[in-house]
Amino acid sequence: MVPLRPSTIICPVLVFSGVLWIYDVGHSQLYEVETAAILRAQKEAASPASASHIPDQTTAFRASPIVSAEALASGDDQGIVESNFSVVDSLRDSKVPENEINRAALESRYVDFFYGEMVDGGFAQFVGESEWDSQTVAMVRKGLVDIKAFRHLELFDDGAAIVAAIDPKELRQFINTPQPSSKDPVLRKLSLIDRQFFAVNDRESLVKLNAAWLRQQPNLIALSPEALRNELQGRGVYLPHRDKISVKS
Incomplete structure (x- = not known):
């Protein structure tokens, strides 16, 4: 069996870690966007729909x-x-x-x-x-x-x-x-x-x-x-x- 060089092992690991990091960041950003949208929708739902409502x-x-x-x-x-x-x-x-x-x-x-x-x-x-x-x-x-x-x-x-x-x-x-x-x-x-x-x-x-x-x-x-x-x-x-x-x- 031909022994694997360290670079052969490290590269796939780094690539896989990078993919996980990108996924986590993207998922986190998506979660923040979804959360903001939910909070915005809740705020709008809680406000009266009438245009004549006095805001403050x-x-x-x-x-x-x-x-x-x-x-x-x-x-x-x-x-x-x-x-x-x-x-x-x-x-x-x-x-x-x-x-x-x-x-x-x-x-x-x-x-x-x-x-x-x-x-x-x-x-x-x-x-x-x-x-x-x-x-x-x-x-x-x-x-x-x-x-x-x-x-x-x-x-x-x-x-x-x-x-x-x-x-x-x-x-x-x-x-x-x-x-x-x-x-x-x-x-x-x-x-x-x-x-x-x-x-x-x-x-x-x-x-x-x-x-x-x-x-x-x-x-x-x-x-x-x-x-x-x-x-x-x-x-x-x-x-x-x-x-x-x-x-x-």
Whole structure:
């Protein structure tokens, strides 16, 4: 038997090892590609298919006012204002802090709250329902400024001056009384601007100005009922410890 030279043995071994190395590298790269594809598919499957979905919900409500597409398309001023009010209050009820809600949407909501109380029961009712909370008063005033309701702003400041002139203890007692008597001196003082309100509103409609303010927001989002519901229901997933966050009513 002819003895084999070392080179005769080593060469096939090196070739075989090289083949194994190439196979392992190729298999590893293929595995990485397949894994990436699976993860990408899982991510896409977990995301809502709707194009109207808001991608970053941790900041989405701060970035944009949101209304229903139906309310926006209808052209009805009251409809779009009420839609915004409903969205903002849904977020507040879900314990979303107001600093995570769009500022324009908040201002619109507070102005509409003021308008609703004035129409329903007058300035005394607004003071009672709001408890003359400083944040609420400031938001209403800022909203009146931004929607350019300057006649209403002047009247609101007149009402604030009346409140400032009332003894704090008397004001607190009035606020804490569920149904003040029509003869209550505080109620009578606060009601002095009620007639003026309707006269001003005939010339400067708060609803129209409020609706125009919302429509002119460049980042306004209009969603279908289903998409809107999904966004509102899904918000809590992105807000850590939402059950521990208190929101002022």
